Amino acid sequence: MNQSNSDRSSVARKRLLNRQLSVLSPFVPLNDWQAYRINRTTAPSLLHDLIELARRTTRYTIDTEHDYYTHEAALIQIEFIRRRSVVLLIEMCHPPTSTVTFWLIKSLLAVILSPSNLIYSWGNGIDELGHFVHYDLFSSSTIRRSKNIDVQVDFKLWYNKVFLHT
Template identity: 35%
Template sequence: YKPFYINYKTTEQTLIHLIEAINDSDLFTVDAESICIPKKPNEPALIQLQIIQKNLFSYVIFVEVRHLPNMHERTFILIQELFVALFNSNKNIYIWGSIDELKKFLNFNLFSSSQIYLSNNINLQDEFKIFWKQHHPHKPKLSSTNDNIL
């Protein structure tokens, strides 16, 4: 895999390359992270995006939302275009939890609330719960008095 950090230092060429990689792929993982602030709600900080290419090589993108370029700069517009390319009906996005987790990032103006629902979002946490219950069914434990019988 190859990591990319998206922030105010990211070049236009890098962003164009990543948009092209997103356009050429249909499989992604997304996760979001927040920073802890004592005695306050957590603040959104990072969007992690993995582009899984057909040859199974991956780009891992870290969008540092606290260090983005000015909204009027060309690079900011390209970051928005990156998310337009990602949140598309022919894209499959695996996420641990709900895509609603990204709503905390709306005030950064990278994407809209309706945009995040355009892709085929697969909640891996829900899938894992189903898998776990199927492979590890709950078995009630017999009381210790019954354990001693025969």
């Protein structure tokens, strides 16, 4: 079977990018962290523990991802900003709405999106989360009430002040 020119070109581009990125030093986080994948197979006991931890956390970072092929909202990434960070990868392949696991995931997000917490995002986090409302894990009014801080705006101001250009 012959490989098409576009397939060979794509492979060549990936190899070039890998070579270019290999000169970068490995990423070293500033603090310890633990990551959890949250989906229909997540144990209810873990979700209970995460809800309790979320009740003791007041600052979060949020980012979202869309499926590469379908462009559907697919993943919410949430960091609990703590001495030892917790990172949640919440997959939208969640259980049916009638299950305990679904309601625990929904409860976890309700705690995180509480108006008393600060949510940091790169870009408008409320707009980003709006793409996920149809999954019924939170409502548009819940995300509108959340305190979202778009760090991209502050970063641009800081960057332009520190690195003056003409």
